[in-house]
Amino acid sequence: MSDSTRPVNLKKHFIAFDTCYPLVNGRLTRRHYLDSAASTLALRCARQVADELLAHYANTHSQAHFSARIVNHAYDWSHRQVLNFVGSTDTERHLACFSGTGSTASLNRLARILAAQRPERGIVLASLMEHHSNDLPHRKYAGQVIHIPLMGTAPISGAVDLAALERLLKQYAGRVNYIAVSAASNVTGIVNPVHDIAALAHAHGAWVVVDASQFVAHAPLAISDTGAAERELDAIVFSGHKLYAPGSPGVMVVRRALLEGQEPDELGGGMVDEVSVSDYRVTDRFPDREEAGTPNIPGAVQLGAVLNVLQRMGMKAVHAAEQRLLRRLLAELTAIPGVRVYGDPDPERTPRLGVVSFNLAGLEHGLVAAVLNDYHNVAVRNGCFCAHPYVRELLKPELWELEIDPDADDADALIEPWRGMVRASLGLYSTDEDIDALLTGIRELQAHPEKYRVQYRMDRNGHFHHQTFKVSPESLFDPEAVLNRLCPDVKPSLN
Ligand SMILES: Cc1ncc(COP(=O)(O)O)c(C=O)c1O
Known part of the structure; x- marks a missing residue:
């Protein structure tokens, strides 16, 4: 499929698609943004919806005036967009709530809530491929986290091993509270069969919390794939900044029954019916009950607008277009001698989304990332991507060669700053030209x-700095300079 046959030719709809930076050779070129797994670029029309809302801005806790009514309508609309996006229209059964800083806030909150719901079940099973945000909160609030192994062997491991998961559920029968698993990895893009995992979990009385941070921008995700309750995900978490809505909050979709009857995790304004000096009564209304304080209203509405646009485009079409680019990237990278791609590179055997991590033999990942940026304007991420256990697992053969024990308990000794990977990741605006630039950069460096x-x-x-080519960030963007341009008449006060 060429770019012109993508669901809509969207490139121009993204803010900063055309941003240019200078290179070592002095040329100014358009950046090739291949770091969408960290954060995606902003969808302009969604941002505009949020900006236009500011003409009516008011607090959602106000009710009587026009602006308050408008803002409440837009904020409620955003909750509905979230539920629609994951295929739930049953507001009696599911609820969406916005939650502070990205997915991390929602995952910490769920870890606290679920631990309090069933203290007698002290074990959480988390996959070995989790981002720290879907691992450490459970380590903190559950009695014990046990990691579920993956299929295959490093460096081309696959998805969560369902047989191993079932063995763990049987071994710890009656003690597993929930399974924490990502729908897709932020290191390899490998997709986990979350509905099969839910069915297994439910057969053993456990719940399933799905970190969909790396999934929702790339493929359709339904709360239940068949509509059957046993395959339903109990909680789904994701973040607007990985979904073309930077500045928006994190969000969680939860089965309402998991929250009912429990004191909300956070208390404050907007979620109580009655307060005296000695007592308070929390409201029964969801999601207000779970959204204490004034929310990030423009951010939530921006996220709602993105979800609406993506639904109009159809996530199946979004997925198909990305798969074509991903398959090309995987095929060409694995064909280059000296390039090691991590995770099973066969998308037929192991479904993957648009995230590919790799190393070049004999070259530090930091050097590769720096050269790609400075000489080719290709933006990639390098390091361990906040997923140290998974990166250690994938690097096992290389660590063994260095006589480092990847399974040792010492968290610092193993992955030194220069042990990691380079990651290229795709978004709706990614093109063949971006992949050409990456491949050219790799071949040239090799x-x-x-x-x-x-x-x-x-x-x-472990960060690499060019000896002579120095571009200061403030020479490219300085908030104060922008303010001086926008408000030339507002001078600094003398007092
Ligand atoms: C799979 C996964 N889970 C969780 C997170 C944390 O998301 P946030 O930064 O929005 O809290 C990330 C961010 O990279 C991620 O990739």
């Missing part, structure tokens, strides 16, 4: 490694 290496010095954190 052809002349020493020519590039001598240009860089590595600091103590």
Whole structure:
């Protein structure tokens, strides 16, 4: 499928698609943004909806005036967009609530809530591929977290091993509170069969919390794939900044029964019916009950607008377009001698979304990322991507070669700053041209490694700095300079 046959030619609809930066050779070129797994670019029309809402801005806790009514309508609409997006229209059964800073806030909140619901079940099973945000909160609030192994062997491991999961559920019968699993990995894009996992969990009385942060922008996700209750996900979490809505809050969709009858996790304004100096009565109304304080209203509405646009485009079409680019990227990268791609690279055997992590033999990931940026304007992420256990697992053969024990308990000794990977990740605006630029950069660096290496010095954190090419961030963007341009008449006060 060429770019013109994508669901809609969307490139121009993204803010900053055309941003240019200078390169070492002095040329100013358009950036190739291949870091969408960290954060996606902003969908302009959704941002505009949020900006236009500001003409009516008011607090959602106000009720009587026009602006308050408008803002409440828009905020409620955003909750409905979230539920529609995951195929739930049953507001008696499911609820959506916005939750502070990204997915992390929702996952911490769920970890606290679910631990309090069933203290007698002290075990959480988390997959080995989880982002720290879907691992550490459970370590903190559950009695014990046990990691579920993956299929296959490193470096081409696959999805969660369902047989191993079932063994764990039987071994710890009656003690597993819930399973925490990502719908897709932020390191390899590998997709987990979350509805099969839900069916297994429910057969053993456990719940399932799905971290969909890396999934929802790339493929359709339904709260239940068949409509059957046993395959229904008990909680889904994601973040607007990975879904073309930077500045929006995190969100969770939860089966209402998991929250009912329990004191809300946070208390404050907007969620109580009656308060005296000695007592308070929390409202029965959802989601207000779970959204203490004034919410990030423009952010939530921006996210709601993105979800609406994506639904209009159809997530199946979004997925199909991305798969074509992903398959090309995987095929071409794995064909280059000296490139090691992590995770099973066969998308027929192991479904994956648009995230590919790799290393170039003999070259530090930090050097690769720096050269791609400085010489080719290709923006990639490098390091361990907040998923140290998974990265250790994938790097096992390389760590063994270095006589490092990847299974040792010492968290610091194993993954030194320069042990990690380079990650290229796709968004709706990604093109063949972006992939060409990445592949050109890789081939060029492999052809002349020493020519590039001598240009860089590595600091103590494993970051590579060009010796002579220095571009300060403020020369490209300085908030104060923008303010001076926008408000030339507002001068700094003398007092
Ligand atoms: C799979 C996954 N889960 C959770 C997170 C944390 O998301 P946030 O930064 O929105 O809290 C990320 C962010 O990279 C992620 O990729």
